[in-house]
Amino acid sequence: MSELECRNFSKTFGAVVALKGVDFTVKSGDIRALFGGNGSGKSTCAKILGGMVFKDDGEIRIDGKKVEIDSPISAIRQGIAVTSQELSLFPNQTVAQNLILLDTSKKFLFFQDRAASREKALSILQRVGLQCLLDRLVSNLTDSEMYLVEFAKALFLHPRILVVDEITSSLGHREVATVAKILKEMAAEGCIVLYISHRINEIFDICTSVTVLRNGEVINTYQTSRVTEQMLLRDMIGSKLPESDQKDGSRQAVGTSKEFKTALSVKGLKIAGYSGSPIDLNLKAGEILGVAGLQGQGKARLIKSLFGLSEPVDVELGGRITRIQDPITAITHGIGYLTGDRVKEGVFYGRPIGENLNLVNNIVLNYEPLKIDEVLQKNKVKYNSSALPIETLSGGNQQKVVLLRWTSLRPDVLLANDPTKGIDIAAKIDVYELFRQMAQKGSAIVFVSSDEEELVVMGKNTDNYSVAVMYDGKIVKRLYGSDITTANIITALIPTKK
Amino acid sequence: MKVNVDFKRVVNWTAFPALVLMVVVLLTGGVTTTYFFKYSFISRVWETYMPIILIALGLTAVIICGMIDLSAGTIAALVNCVSIYLIRKMGMDVTVALLVGVFTGLLFGVLNGILVSIFRLNALIATFATAWITGGLALWIYPDPSNFERVGDLARIYGKESYLGVPAPFYLLILALIVWYLIMKSSLGPQMYAMGGDVKKAFITGLNIKKITILSFTFSGFCAGLAGIAMIGVFGVGMAGQGMTYLLPAIAACVIGGLSLSGGFGECFGPIFGAFFLAFLTPLVLAVDIDPYFQEITKHSIVFGGIVLPSLIRFIIRRKDLHSNDAY
Numbered sequence: 105m106s107e108l109e110c111r112n113f114s115k116t117f118g119a120v121v122a123l124k125g126v127d128f129t130v131k132s133g134d135i136r137a138l139f140g141g142n143g144s145g146k147s148t149c150a151k152i153l154g155g156m157v158f159k160d161d162g163e164i165r166i167d168g169k170k171v172e173i174d175s176p177i178s179a180i181r182q183g184i185a186v187t188s189q190e191l192s193l194f195p196n197q198t199v200a201q202n203l204i205l206l207d208t209s210k211k212f213l214f215f216q217d218r219a220a221s222r223e224k225a226l227s228i229l230q231r232v233g234l235q236c237l238l239d240r241l242v243s244n245l246t247d248s249e250m251y252l253v254e255f256a257k258a259l260f261l262h263p264r265i266l267v268v269d270e271i272t273s274s275l276g277h278r279e280v281a282t283v284a285k286i287l288k289e290m291a292a293e294g295c296i297v298l299y300i301s302h303r304i305n306e307i308f309d310i311c312t313s314v315t316v317l318r319n320g321e322v323i324n325t326y327q328t329s330r331v332t333e334q335m336l337l338r339d340m341i342g343s344k345l346p347e348s349d350q351k352d353g354s355r356q357a358v359g360t361s362k363e364f365k366t367a368l369s370v371k372g373l374k375i376a377g378y379s380g381s382p383i384d385l386n387l388k389a390g391e392i393l394g395v396a397g398l399q400g401q402g403k404a405r406l407i408k409s410l411f412g413l414s415e416p417v418d419v420e421l422g423g424r425i426t427r428i429q430d431p432i433t434a435i436t437h438g439i440g441y442l443t444g445d446r447v448k449e450g451v452f453y454g455r456p457i458g459e460n461l462n463l464v465n466n467i468v469l470n471y472e473p474l475k476i477d478e479v480l481q482k483n484k485v486k487y488n489s490s491a492l493p494i495e496t497l498s499g500g501n502q503q504k505v506v507l508l509r510w511t512s513l514r515p516d517v518l519l520a521n522d523p524t525k526g527i528d529i530a531a532k533i534d535v536y537e538l539f540r541q542m543a544q545k546g547s548a549i550v551f552v553s554s555d556e557e558e559l560v561v562m563g564k565n566t567d568n569y570s571v572a573v574m575y576d577g578k579i580v581k582r583l584y585g586s587d588i589t590t591a592n593i594i595t596a597l598i599p600t601k602k
Numbered sequence: 603m604k605v606n607v608d609f610k611r612v613v614n615w616t617a618f619p620a621l622v623l624m625v626v627v628l629l630t631g632g633v634t635t636t637y638f639f640k641y642s643f644i645s646r647v648w649e650t651y652m653p654i655i656l657i658a659l660g661l662t663a664v665i666i667c668g669m670i671d672l673s674a675g676t677i678a679a680l681v682n683c684v685s686i687y688l689i690r691k692m693g694m695d696v697t698v699a700l701l702v703g704v705f706t707g708l709l710f711g712v713l714n715g716i717l718v719s720i721f722r723l724n725a726l727i728a729t730f731a732t733a734w735i736t737g738g739l740a741l742w743i744y745p746d747p748s749n750f751e752r753v754g755d756l757a758r759i760y761g762k763e764s765y766l767g768v769p770a771p772f773y774l775l776i777l778a779l780i781v782w783y784l785i786m787k788s789s790l791g792p793q794m795y796a797m798g799g800d801v802k803k804a805f806i807t808g809l810n811i812k813k814i815t816i817l818s819f820t821f822s823g824f825c826a827g828l829a830g831i832a833m834i835g836v837f838g839v840g841m842a843g844q845g846m847t848y849l850l851p852a853i854a855a856c857v858i859g860g861l862s863l864s865g866g867f868g869e870c871f872g873p874i875f876g877a878f879f880l881a882f883l884t885p886l887v888l889a890v891d892i893d894p895y896f897q898e899i900t901k902h903s904i905v906f907g908g909i910v911l912p913s914l915i916r917f918i919i920r921r922k923d924l925h926s927n928d929a930y
Binding site: 156175177179180188191192193194195196201206207208214215257 | 787
């Protein structure tokens with residue numbers, strides 16, 4: 105019977121208070137969720153336990169004994185493994201090499217016993233179902249594979265305290281189920297598990313208890329069997345959610361778009377790497393197209409091609425045929441690309457918040473710079489000064505800045521690739537509303553998402569909305585109006601042979 | 603089918619361009635001159651160049667970690683002077699003096715490692731400072747190469763003797779390669795590549811960055827020490843000022859050998875082939891009867907080509923991979 109006690113955690117980054125007197129205790133066998141909005145302090149807790157961040161104040165007690173964790177090395181020595189929200193894998197090495205970096209099995213003095221380490225790595229990979237990836241270069245993995253390998257890396261250390269920080273945002277259903285199963289097995293073996301996630305249904309599915317954080321303070325801790333989703337959301341936000349996106353409110357749209365001119369039209373688009381038949385796409389101004397699809401079936405590739413990140417494609421924009429061969433061409437022709445993968449494609453670390461926000465608007469396109477503070481405050485970004493580097497923001501707030509970078513531009517066409525990844529629920533609702541407003545003002549939006557429910561919610565109270573489901577690089581189903589339900593989308597994800 | 607697979611692996615070997623360059627220069631020399639394939643000629647070339655080869659090998663460790671060691675050349679010169687001083691002025695036994703010399707190199711390697719890891723100095727700046735210190739110390743010992751302090755017998759052994767069929771200079775290289783092999787087989791090897799790949803991720807993964815830093819600089823200092831011993835064989839006297847002239851060719855050899863200066867890539871044979879390529883290039887350019895005014899620019903243009911070649915090959919391979927995840 106083991107126990108982890110975090111007492112009075114306090115941490116301030118510059119002038120932003122991340123944690124303020126946070127207390128919680130977790131016993132072995134317990135899977136504790138840390139739940140909260142952007143900037144609530146959950147990741148900071150994880151990083152303190154993992155030795156990546158120094159706490160300003162507070163104590164960590166394991167089995168009643170106080171421990172000092174001042175580096176990842178000391179955390180590992182205490183048996184704590186933390187998965188990183190921004191992956192800690194080395195892209196130029198194979199999965200096996202990544203996993204065995206810390207293995208201490210020796211053969212003959214200091215010769216590393218690579219064979220034994222590989223065996224260990226293989227068995228861990230088998231547990232997550234990725235044994236075939238043992239010698240694959242990490243840079244050749246898909247996102248969900250990378251996050252599973254990150255998870256495997258934590259498991260490799262046989263930790264007695266496992267902290268999982270937001271790895272499921274890039275995983276599909278099956279992978280999430282695998283993770284859930286392993287976490288329950290670990291807990292049954294006596295491991296202490298901390299689970300940080302935005303996804304409420306995962307928390308109810310996997311965790312035995314949940315601690316809610318808001319603005320760096322613990323609001324409440326509950327047994328998951330004794331708490332409702334409403335209670336958690338109320339604790340997280342501090343007030344009730346707006347009604348509109350919770351039920352099927354059929355609010356009349358304010359002002360329908362006057363003309364239905366074509367914003368973007370492409371014929372015969374073949375997605376590289378798939379055998380599917382070519383795609384014809386016709387987007388009208390003010391239209392929002394949701395795109396669903398299993399990981400690796402081409403939905404991300406679709407909009408990457410439209411943005412010039414794949415082979416050149418001929419597109420009709422505003423009546424003229426243009427060849428889009430690189431992002432610069434796309435941007436100068438009014439196409440924006442919004443990504444949920446902020447680490448690889450979104451955030452410019454080291455640069456100030458204001459610069460990250462203004463990037464496309466001012467620096468690339470030489471338009472009038474945005475009124476930075478106005479934009480940030482209006483969209484409830486938790487920040488201190490826009491001159492500070494962007495790393496001073498929490499992950500979710502960084503994502504908001506990337507989002508605002510593109511949405512403030514009012515592009516003719518916005519290509520959004522899983523834009524709400526890693527953002528909390530209240531902020532997601534803000535994003536859907538933002539997309540609706542942009543559409544009403546005439547932008548066309550392609551909204552690719554790995555979250556089928558999100559695509560359904562987007563459709564509520566939105567005119568000119570449809571959902572395309574992709575499989576093997578082509579559109580296999582198109583849903584309109586009341587046909588847009590989670591069940592219909594999921595059914596269409598894997599087309600059955602008639 | 604099996605032949606195709608092996609061919610691809612060879613071509614993708616980071617040391618392959620350097621190997622090709624070395625062979626091309628040798629063959630060109632052999633075809634255009636009468637003496638390029640003569641043992642007397644070849645052995646003189648590798649004797650003269652052994653210090654650079656050793657320094658390049660030492661630099662490999664530091665470069666793979668993502669850092670640089672600007673003091674490697676001057677450490678070699680210092681070791682050269684210290685050893686000779688101990689032999690001539692202090693009458694120390696030759697073997698002991700050489701060991702003390704190499705140990706001096708190792709010590710300055712440790713110093714570099716401590717400056718970078720514990721004092722958190724930037725590697726470029728720290729080793730630049732150490733270069734001045736070691737160069738200055740070398741000059742203090744032997745302000746000019748004094749022929750009165752010649753170590754003739756060592757120079758003779760270096761130039762003429764072979765043991766077990768292997769010429770004397772190569773024993774230094776073999777010793778360095780044995781230590782390198784041990785490093786690569788221990789956990790330190792992969793950790794160096796990880797640190798060079800992304801030092802922040804390496805830290806988060808729980809690697810001991812300080813330890814890796816100190817050990818890689820120690821290896822560089824050790825190899826520089828061996829280079830200093832080689833210098834005794836080449837010159838016979840204490841050449842305090844020679845250190846800096848060795849540094850850039852050694853770095854060039856590493857880049858030609860496929861190492862990435864940002865770290866995380868490459869292995870040891872590349873720099874060795876690269877150094878040999880440079881070694882045989884100078885006499886080749888001299889032999890091909892180019893107008894003396896154009897010799898330097900010809901030689902350096904070829905070196906430039908050699909440096910660009912690995913990157914060019916990497917680019918061509920990437921281009922062929924049309925379905926890669928990144929367009930950039």
